[in-house]
Amino acid sequence: MEATVPGHADTHAHGHHGHPPSGLMRWVTTTNHKDIGTMYLWFSFAMFLVGGMMALTIRSELFQPGLQILEPERFNQMTTLHGLIMVFGAIMPAFVGFANWMIPMQIGAADMAFGRMNNWSFWLLPPAATLLVTSLFVPGGAAAAGWTLYAPLSVQQGMGMDMTIFAVHILGMSSIMGSINIITTILNLRAPGMNLMKMPLFVWTWLITAFLIIAVMPVLAGAVTMILTDRHFGTSFFNAAGGGDPVLFQHVFWFFGHPEVYIVVIPGFGVVSQVVSAFSRKPLFGYASMVYATASIAVLSFFVWAHHMYTVGMPVGGQLYFMYATMLIAIPTGVKVFNWIATMWRGSLSFETPMLFSLGFIFLFTMGGFSGLVLAMAPVDVQMQDTYYVVAHFHYTMVAGALFSAFSATYYWLPKWTGHMYNEKLGKVHFWLSLIFFNMTFFVQHFLGLAGMPRRIPDYALQFTEFNQISTIGAFGFGLSQLLFLYNIITCIKGGPKAPAKPWDGAEGLEWDLPSPAPYHSWETQPTVK
Amino acid sequence: MSQETYYYVPGPSRWPLVGSLALLLMGSGAAMWVNHIGAGPYMVLAGFLVLVFMMKGWFGVVIGESEGGSYNKRVDLSFRWAMSWFIFSEVMFFSAFFGALFYVRTLSIPDLGSVEQQMLWPEFKAAWPSAGPGFKEAFTPMAAWGIPAINTLLLLTSGVTLTWAHWGLLKDNRTQLKLGLVLTILLGLVFLSLQVFEYSHAYHEMNLKLSTGVYGTTFFMLTGFHGLHVTIGATMLIVMLFRVMAGHFKPDHHFAFEGVAWYWHFVDVVWLFLFVVVYWL
Numbered sequence: 097m098e099a100t101v102p103g104h105a106d107t108h109a110h111g112h113h114g115h116p117p118s119g120l121m122r123w124v125t126t127t128n129h130k131d132i133g134t135m136y137l138w139f140s141f142a143m144f145l146v147g148g149m150m151a152l153t154i155r156s157e158l159f160q161p162g163l164q165i166l167e168p169e170r171f172n173q174m175t176t177l178h179g180l181i182m183v184f185g186a187i188m189p190a191f192v193g194f195a196n197w198m199i200p201m202q203i204g205a206a207d208m209a210f211g212r213m214n215n216w217s218f219w220l221l222p223p224a225a226t227l228l229v230t231s232l233f234v235p236g237g238a239a240a241a242g243w244t245l246y247a248p249l250s251v252q253q254g255m256g257m258d259m260t261i262f263a264v265h266i267l268g269m270s271s272i273m274g275s276i277n278i279i280t281t282i283l284n285l286r287a288p289g290m291n292l293m294k295m296p297l298f299v300w301t302w303l304i305t306a307f308l309i310i311a312v313m314p315v316l317a318g319a320v321t322m323i324l325t326d327r328h329f330g331t332s333f334f335n336a337a338g339g340g341d342p343v344l345f346q347h348v349f350w351f352f353g354h355p356e357v358y359i360v361v362i363p364g365f366g367v368v369s370q371v372v373s374a375f376s377r378k379p380l381f382g383y384a385s386m387v388y389a390t391a392s393i394a395v396l397s398f399f400v401w402a403h404h405m406y407t408v409g410m411p412v413g414g415q416l417y418f419m420y421a422t423m424l425i426a427i428p429t430g431v432k433v434f435n436w437i438a439t440m441w442r443g444s445l446s447f448e449t450p451m452l453f454s455l456g457f458i459f460l461f462t463m464g465g466f467s468g469l470v471l472a473m474a475p476v477d478v479q480m481q482d483t484y485y486v487v488a489h490f491h492y493t494m495v496a497g498a499l500f501s502a503f504s505a506t507y508y509w510l511p512k513w514t515g516h517m518y519n520e521k522l523g524k525v526h527f528w529l530s531l532i533f534f535n536m537t538f539f540v541q542h543f544l545g546l547a548g549m550p551r552r553i554p555d556y557a558l559q560f561t562e563f564n565q566i567s568t569i570g571a572f573g574f575g576l577s578q579l580l581f582l583y584n585i586i587t588c589i590k591g592g593p594k595a596p597a598k599p600w601d602g603a604e605g606l607e608w609d610l611p612s613p614a615p616y617h618s619w620e621t622q623p624t625v626k
Numbered sequence: 627m628s629q630e631t632y633y634y635v636p637g638p639s640r641w642p643l644v645g646s647l648a649l650l651l652m653g654s655g656a657a658m659w660v661n662h663i664g665a666g667p668y669m670v671l672a673g674f675l676v677l678v679f680m681m682k683g684w685f686g687v688v689i690g691e692s693e694g695g696s697y698n699k700r701v702d703l704s705f706r707w708a709m710s711w712f713i714f715s716e717v718m719f720f721s722a723f724f725g726a727l728f729y730v731r732t733l734s735i736p737d738l739g740s741v742e743q744q745m746l747w748p749e750f751k752a753a754w755p756s757a758g759p760g761f762k763e764a765f766t767p768m769a770a771w772g773i774p775a776i777n778t779l780l781l782l783t784s785g786v787t788l789t790w791a792h793w794g795l796l797k798d799n800r801t802q803l804k805l806g807l808v809l810t811i812l813l814g815l816v817f818l819s820l821q822v823f824e825y826s827h828a829y830h831e832m833n834l835k836l837s838t839g840v841y842g843t844t845f846f847m848l849t850g851f852h853g854l855h856v857t858i859g860a861t862m863l864i865v866m867l868f869r870v871m872a873g874h875f876k877p878d879h880h881f882a883f884e885g886v887a888w889y890w891h892f893v894d895v896v897w898l899f900l901f902v903v904v905y906w907l
Contacts, residue, residue, distance in 0.1 A: 117638055125638035207635045209704040212684070216642035223650035227657070255661045262653035269649075272715050280707040284700065285633060314715045318722025328660040330837030331847065333726055337760025339840035341734035348722055617635075
């Protein structure tokens with residue numbers, strides 16, 4: 097097992113705090129940010145495969161009209177768990193993994209502020225994932241109300257819903273503790289001279305993300321607690337006969353949910369900012385405006401939640417407010433895209449795999465942003481609500497946005513973690529296959545949505561068949577392409593050309609001052625930043 | 627930012643895994659319990675005991691490191707940031723439930739009594755307090771100027787006695803510190819006893835229950851979560867008292883005490899909001 101873990105190679109040579117326990121106990125008891133980051137990343141990849149298998153199950157069922165392989169209840173359980181596992185099990189832990197590995201190295205700190213709590217934040221994930229996955233096998237099956245768990249559906253379902261509720265509580269504890277750790281590390285452990293406006297963009301974006309997580313995860317905990325008490329303890333939060341309202345759930349959920357979608361993508365903004373600058377061999381264009389734009393997006397995310405709810409019967413004044421507030425977000429987002437392009441302008445560009453994924457991010461995430469603007473318009477959204485157009489839109493931001501930036505980050509920092517270069521050609525193949533199959537899967541879903549195909553339904557009318565078949569073939573191609581990624585990482589950990597301390601000549605930041613692979617304990621003596 | 631460049635990084639620890647085991651037991655046990663599966667309550671109890679064991683062990687290690695001098699000013703500052711953000715997360719948790727209360731009072735109850743809902747609920751008149759159109763029994767809402775007002779006074783006083791205890795700690799007057807802590811804990815316990823009495827009165831005399839429509843829902847969920855936080859705060863204060871008895875804390879090194887005090891004041895402020903919007907208005 098040890099050989100397959102990045103960052104392990106020089107552990108003993110550089111460990112100044114004595115030898116860590118060996119074997120499994122090392123990973124169970126570790127307080128080292130690199131070990132914990134590694135565990136986060138592998139856990140996230142495992143969940144990515146689990147959630148991916150669920151996605152392929154969904155796409156298989158949708159390959160042709162009629163019911164083939166899944167009963168409708170199972171189909172709904174698949175869409176629900178796919179969403180929950182990808183958001184809370186794959187994407188969020190992946191970026192916490194990057195944060196663990198890179199933030200101490202980038203700000204010149206010895207480790208995270210709270211090593212033991214860091215360990216706990218990680219080790220809460222397996223119990224939560226266990227609850228989620230095993231809920232498939234209890235009577236009534238897993239939660240089947242969609243990842244949004246809307247009442248009254250979520251109030252009526254079986255034991256799987258209760259397991260999901262408690263899993264969400266545990267996941268919430270994990271991400272709140274992780275975020276408190278990250279904020280404290282960034283605010284208190286920076287090296288002398290590393291003032292806030294000198295921090296790498298990845299650190300800045302995580303500072304903002306961690307704030308969002310601490311602000312909204314407790315609200316989600318409140319929302320699922322209300323479901324729990326409505327289910328079992330006779331409360332009436334979502335029961336109109338008792339004076340409550342099912343729509344109340346949607347308000348509380350989306351007060352969490354909209355900031356959550358930025359939690360998923362904002363660290364990716366940081367990655368892309370650093371990667372584009374490195375492979376353009378130019379400093380980032382508009383550093384300060386990047387910071388302010390990210391902060392503006394985070395602040396605005398608290399005031400736009402009901403654009404997910406245009407069709408619940410909101411007064412027209414409310415629709416107008418949420419429509420304009422949502423469109424306002426396009427401004428700071430536009431600033432960011434402009435800055436990325438301006439960074440490349442007249443740069444000395446080269447197109448290694450991290451750069452390719454970041455460029456893919458910029459292009460496709462911008463498209464996801466545009467379809468978001470389409471959906472933000474209340475009169476248009478009334479047609480689009482709950483169609484495949486929405487599915488296409490948010491997969492452009494979640495997959496081509498968050499996931500592509502996570503791939504970019506992995507290739508960018510893999511030499512630093514493992515001490516080896518990955519296979520560049522294989523990386524490029526991974527990128528192009530991912531790009532092509534991603535668009536094959538999701539681009540056609542725009543047309544399906546515009547033509548009126550509803551989402552979260554296992555069957556569809558005949559005229560949607562061709563596009564669904566294209567989408568399913570694309571999904572399998574995308575899934576299989578990820579095996580190349582896994583193969584590339586494993587071979588990179590096991591061997592490959594030695595990586596220099598700074599494998600990318602345009603890269604900037606303290607992490608490149610450390611040898612590759614980074615020693616087990618880095619920056620025990622803090623560097624001074626000028 | 628402190629210029630001290632040394633930072634204490636703890637060695638490997640088994641306590642986090644014990645905590646994860648505890649939460650796995652509690653989470654799966656609770657899911658079984660609410661679905662009336664026999665082993666559920668025992669699993670929750672076992673998980674809770676493991677959690678207490680974990681806290682005793684883990685906090686014991688932290689206290690040992692702190693008293694042993696491992697924590698410098700920079701570590702102290704980390705604790706301050708962490709506690710502040712933790713309290714912020716608690717504020718957001720409560721705001722979800724306050725938000726639900728405001729929503730039912732300003733939106734869902736008026737809507738249920740509006741012309742649009744006349745066909746469905748012809749008898750229903752929108753007014754607060756309300757248990758909703760489907761709730762047919764009579765109930766008495768909780769009045770503000772009895773026990774709740776006394777409780778407000780108790781909690782506000784406890785904030786003063788705690789600050790007085792802190793002043794004692796700062797000028798190394800251990801008697802004042804102990805006396806202030808004991809008084810704070812007693813005030814907290816009296817508060818809790820009155821809450822229990824109030825709940826029992828509500829259930830037995832006023833026909834006011836958790837299931838009494840949205841009024842009962844919001845009343846018991848908000849005051850119940852607050853009461854839970856008072857219980858946690860009082861427990862932490864009792865731990866502080868034991869530590870003071872054991873001679874812990876110095877005038878310039880006592881963040882555990884301060885963190886508990888912050889938490890206590892936070893619980894106090896939540897109560898003020900509760901008193902105004904749940905009991906009074």
